[in-house]
Amino acid sequence: MGIPNTPDLKQMLEDESFSDLETERNMIREEARNNIQEFDMARTKTDRKVGSHSxxxxxxxxxxxxxxxxxxxxxxxxxxxxxxxxxxxxxxxxxxxxxxxxxxxNYEINKVFTDAQEQTLIAYLKESAYLFYGLSNIDCRKLAYETALINKIKVPESWTKNQMTGIDWLKGFRARHRDVSLRIPESCSLARATGFNKFNVDLYFNNLERVLIRHPQFSNGTRIFNLDETATTTVQKPLKILAPKGIRCISKVTSGERGTLSTTCAITCASGIALPPVIVFPRKNFKNHMLHGTPPGTLGLATPSGWMNSELFPEVMRHFIQHSCSSKENPSLLLLGNHESHLSIEYLELAKTNGVTMLTLPPHSSHKTQPLDVGLFKPFKSIYNACMDSWMMRHPGQPVTIYDVGALVGEAYQKSMTPTSITNAFKKTGIQ
Known part of the structure; x- marks a missing residue:
């Protein structure tokens, strides 16, 4: 019996049908390999769906x-x-x-805490947030686990193993109590947290009431002013930009690494008027060309550090007296902080001679009692940052210097210190 004729191996590889078969097999192998890789990858846990029928x-x-x-x-x-x-x-x-x-x-059968116990947890979370000692997600899960142990409640084994509740419990807990949300808190120093108290605030408003009784003409708000300083640097914080997806690092050019600091002193009136600002430049001697682009009437000063100090503040007081038209016949009330730069015998004599009554704010409470801090400096800095970012786009390859700060401050000052914003800031602090 003879051996049947079989095609040569080379002829089989060249055969069209065999090539199609091999291609299909390769595709199946590739698909199986991808499935194995996907199976090995860590799966993302999805939210459990619950029944919603009646x-x-x-x-x-x-x-x-x-x-x-x-x-x-x-x-x-x-x-x-x-x-x-x-x-x-x-x-x-x-x-x-x-x-x-x-x-x-019947989802209640697997519920760990009763409604009353969950309400107690919610009350504790709210009270902790009010006291500036809010709890994070991890802290909340640990607190719930300790509560279950104290009350001798049966808990899943995973809770005992991790010494905290599961993430699923936290999701359900937050879904059942919509009046509590995850927030990013603002940092508050211990001095501010303890300094802003009822006694200090009551003392401040009692002093304000005595001043208004002594000078009834202050009550309409046209003679009440607020003065404060803020830092303006030559380096902007880049704004959000549109960029392609998939790129891990997106950068934008800034003027420098740290920049040079200048101080802008703003003065506003409760009637909605903003007096010309004062800018302190980081130079030994002041030059008039530094004020290029600033609002009319702006006062320019210079110190090596760029900060306000007690030697310069009398010049600020003369600037305030001139633009507020303060005198003994036309007195004014000036609200300002307790910074050491505001302590000077010369400026106190100037204020007394020109009918300026000064009322200092409670210590570490300017974030609540000072109109400029409450409603004006944040938009001012945001607009100043945007103006600097725009300046960098218009002048590619050039850094911002202190000689450009005046124009940037002037543009931001006029856009942010609007009558509506000023009057709302005074109302927010309880002055008007």
């Missing part, structure tokens, strides 16, 4: 089945899950003698 809806679907409809048809008509309806149908069919069978899921 007992009336389920009962209506069961009635349709009794009338001859199939389970799938009844589920489609009543917009229910086929498997859910099938499970309840089997439950009733296998227990014909049992009455009042529950037709909705």
């Amino acid at each position: 007992s009336e809806q389920m009962q209506a679907a069961l009635d349709l089945i009794e009338k001859g409809k199939s389970i799938r048809e009844a589920a489609k008509l009543k917009k229910l899950s086929f498997t859910t309806l099938y499970r309840y149908y089997k439950k009733i069919k296998n227990n014909p003698e049992q009455a009042n069978i529950r037709l909705v899921p």
Whole structure:
């Protein structure tokens, strides 16, 4: 018996049908390899879906089945899950003698805490946030676990292993209590947290009331002023930009690494007027060209550090007296902080001679009692930063210097110190 003729291996590889078969096999291998890689990767845990049907809806679907409809048809008509309806149908069919069978899921059976205990946890979380000692997600989970231990509540094994509740419990807890949300807190120093108290604030408003009684002309707000300083640097914080996805690092050019600091002193009136600012430049001697682009009447000063000090503040007081037209016949009230640069015998004599009554704010409370800090400096700095960012776009390859700060401050000052913003800031602090 002879051996049948078999095609040569080279001829098989060149055969078109064999090539198609090999291509298909390679595709199957590639797909299987991808499936194995996806299986090995850590799976993202999805939120568990819970039932949302009512007992009336389920009962209506069961009635349709009794009338001859199939389970799938009844589920489609009543917009229910086929498997859910099938499970309840089997439950009733296998227990014909049992009455009042529950037709909705009983999630309460796995609930760890009672409503009263959860309300106690919520009250504690709120009170901690009010006292500036708010709890994070991890702290909340640990607190709930300790609460369960103290009350001898049965908890899952994973809670005991991790010494805290699971992330699923926290998601459900937050979903049940919508009045609590995850927030990013602002940093507050211990001095501010303890300095802003009822005694200091009451003392400040009592002094303000005595001043208004002594000078009734202050009550309409046209002679009440607020003065404060803020830092303006030559380096901007880049704004958000549109960029392609998938790139981990997106950069934008800034003027420098740290920049040079100047001080801008703003003066506003409760009637909605902003007096010309004072800018302190980081130079030994002041030059007039540094004020290029500033609002008319701006006072320019210079110190090596760029900060305000007690030697320069008398010049600021003369600037205020000139533009506020203060005198003994036309007195004014000036609200300012307790910074050491505001302590000078010369400026106190100037204020007394020109009818300026000064009322200092409570220590470490300017974030609540000073109009400039409450409602004006934040928009001013945001606009100043945007102006500097725009300047960098218009002058590619050039850094911002202190000689450009005046124009940037002038543009931001006029856009932020609007009458509406000023009057609202005074109202927010309880002065008007």
